[in-house]
Amino acid sequence: MTTHGAELNWAVIGTGFISQSLSDDLHRTPGARRHAVCSRDLERARTFAADNGFAVAHGSVSALLDDPTVDAVYIATPHSTHAAIAIAALEAGKHVLIEKPMAVSAEQGRRIAAAAAVSGRFAMEAMWMRFNPAYRDLVAAARAGAIGEVRSLRASFGLPFGPADSSRWTETRASSTLLDQGIYPITLALDVLGRPSRMHASGRLRDDGVDLTVHTTFEYDDGRFAQLSASMVEYIEPTASVSGSDGWMTVPAPFWAADEFTTRAGSIARALTDPPHRTQHERRGHGYVPMLEAVTLAIAEHRTEHLTHTLADSIATLEVLDAVRASLSSPTARPKETR
Structure with a gap:
């Protein structure tokens, strides 16, 4: 070796x-x-x-x-x-x-x-998102109070990689927008807000069990929440935002690979009219x-x-993904659709 x-x-x-x-x-x-x-x-x-x-x-x-x-x-x-x-x-x-x-x-x-x-x-x-310098700065700024107390988060990863009936996606290959795209919004929510008290999920499931689109809400006992979406058959604006008691931060598309984000904070007049503070990093390769x-x-x-990014971190995220999948497959979720 x-x-x-x-x-x-x-x-x-x-x-x-x-x-x-x-x-x-x-x-x-x-x-x-x-x-x-x-x-x-x-x-x-x-x-x-x-x-x-x-x-x-x-x-x-x-x-x-x-x-x-x-x-x-x-x-x-x-x-x-x-x-x-x-x-x-x-x-x-x-x-x-x-x-x-x-x-x-x-x-x-x-x-x-x-x-x-x-x-x-x-x-x-x-x-790799967790090693992205802009992402690391975003999470650190949120935790440090750049926008006051963080109260909510929104993140989506929806891109039409193929038709809903694509033969490339199979249950035996564990094809899944939750596992492939949804893991990014969920990781962001866990990094900024922590593990939720409750979660709800709905979406589009093929008759073979492959999830095509997933919408998930994380709720916390103190009123905080996250709205998360993923799809491999349609666009859902692939951006993210973190909002708090004193402002908000916005990450452009694609948020999981972005090299910058903006921050607006302060009074309503200042937050809405002043130029946002821009945090930028040089993108290296892909x-x-x-x-x-x-x-x-x-x-x-x-x-x-x-x-x-430890193995314990990955396992903790997989536990949340397991729970989202269970919620998605529950009788209250949207029924499966034929291919």
Whole structure:
């Protein structure tokens, strides 16, 4: 395995759009080397490797995990496969960075954490939003009282990635707008407001159980609330705002990858008419670089987790996602629709 101070040999499992963007940002990350790629189709893996600067191509996960030159793997496969591949990689002595969601349930997340503890290797869900400098500033400012006492939050991630009857989305792959898009608004709400006292969810479900659109409300005993939405078949303005007793902060689209936000505060006249205070950061690559730098450095320092996003954090979010899914599937939620 790579020692402290040497470049870390990264492998990417999966050759989709996310892997393409991540590969570009690995090239921009000090201490990281694009080394190996894996696809079920070996020729596809070879083409991806040649196009994206990887030295080695593998046609199966087992072959990649048997490769002693691989130090760390990024898992960018369908949701339903994340837990099994992550556990196998940890058991093979590899560090793992898992595309969100880390798993499809809190139970699976706890199994990953147990495997990580036994292996002594680094493991983390790739919630890159939490490493985004603008996002970190937003959360810190909210907690520090920049808009007084935070009272509510709104966040949405709705983009039409395909038709409702798309054959690419299946229950066996754990296709889900809640897991894929909804995890971002929910993470923001948890970071700013904490775990809710009550939650309600409704949305569109296909007859095979795939959720297409989800609307969730978090409620707190002291009257605070969050309104959260996600969809993979329609636009829901992909912005966010945090409101308080003395003003509000607004994050432009796409809020999970934004490099700026604005703050309006003070008296009504001032908040409505004065130019907003703008907080800006330079965007680096596709946005993954801050996370990849943090993870690569943590591994070089022989750490098994990163405090910015621990396995416990991911499991806590999965517990909330489990509860939202249960609410969505309840008899009071909107009935399922045929494909």
